[in-house]
Amino acid sequence: MSDTSKPVQKYQLGGLMPAEGQLHRLSALMTLLLLILGFSLASPAFFSVNNALTVLLQTSVIGLLGIGMTMVIITGGIDLSVGSVLALSGVVSGLAVKAGVPVIPGMALGILTGTACGAFNGFVITRMKITPFVATLGMMLIARGIALQLTGAAPVSGLGDAFGVLGNGALFRVTEMMPNGFPRVIFPGIPYPAILLLVMAGFGAYVLHRRQIGRHIYATGSNEEAARLSGVRVDWTKLYAYTMSGALAGLAGNVLMSRLVTAQPSEGVMAELDAIAAAVIGGASLNGGVGTISGTMIGAFIIGILRNGLNMAGVSAFIQQIVIGFVVIGAVWIDQIRNRR
Helix, strand or coil: CHHHHHHHHHHHHHHHCCHHHHHHHHHHHHHHHHHHHHHHHHCHHHHCHHHHHHHHHHHHHHHHHHHHHHHHHHCCCCCCCHHHHHHHHHHHHHHHHHCCCCHHHHHHHHHHHHHHHHHHHHHHHHCCCCCHHHHHHHHHHHHHHHHHHHHCCCCECCCCHHHHHHHHCEECCEEEECCCCCEEEEECCEEHHHHHHHHHHHHHHHHHHHCHHHHHHHHHHHCHHHHHHCCCCHHHHHHHHHHHHHHHHHHHHHHHHHHHCCECCCCCCCHHHHHHHHHHHCCCCCCCCCCCHHHHHHHHHHHHHHHHHHHHCCCCHHHHHHHHHHHHHHHHHHHHHHHHC
């Protein structure tokens, strides 16, 4: 019994968010506020309504991917396939709608495709005993290859206005028709992707902190063997985490393709790194057992605002990648210091 007391204590700390985790999340929040302050001083347009909506739309995809990635990382794993699964799911939705399937069932097919990819990852990891890095790397290649094969590497266009409602619509939007025949936006409303992100973040936090499966996810990442000896179905828990990651990648694919009103098989490249970065910046530990959805949301907004602010400052996309790379290294370094303590 004495051998398992320490792992159980670590699991409890992971689930209840220890002081170190709260400090990490607070530091991420302070970083976010400093970024907002700095970019608002650098450009008056940063605080405009249109720019705020742009940030929300850009962050929604990163946030949706980050929620699933957080669950996977807490179990001690990694999912490198979410960017390719995003593309495949969006392509399946686009092809279904193009073939005459109504938009909602067509998008549901895309989400089911992502769910199936995630379940396959979980099966390969738990049954075939292949490491998460290799298993999800293989799925990254498989999903991207299928997406390119289905479309002939060409975008799927002509999907209709209804396909773009999810990505471009907004709740409570108010417009009026001008004498010239063009509409004028009085109130832009709340974008549907932002509402969807809020709902899924709430659902993810509820699962992790209020449901038994959430406690099992933390226990598995804290000490897998101790969790197994305590009666946790470790393989089923991992399967659940990877399946959720795939499903959320499918949902993110629908949001992104809906924004473009075109299914692009080349979309989502490097999106998995944004998702990992959001989770790590928000306090998730790559060693497993630690992480929160709220922290990941802060991390996602840090990446979104950082990219948006650098764009407004005229910084090239290549320099942006360098900056975000250093941010990720810094976040992982802080995580390593925390683990050594």
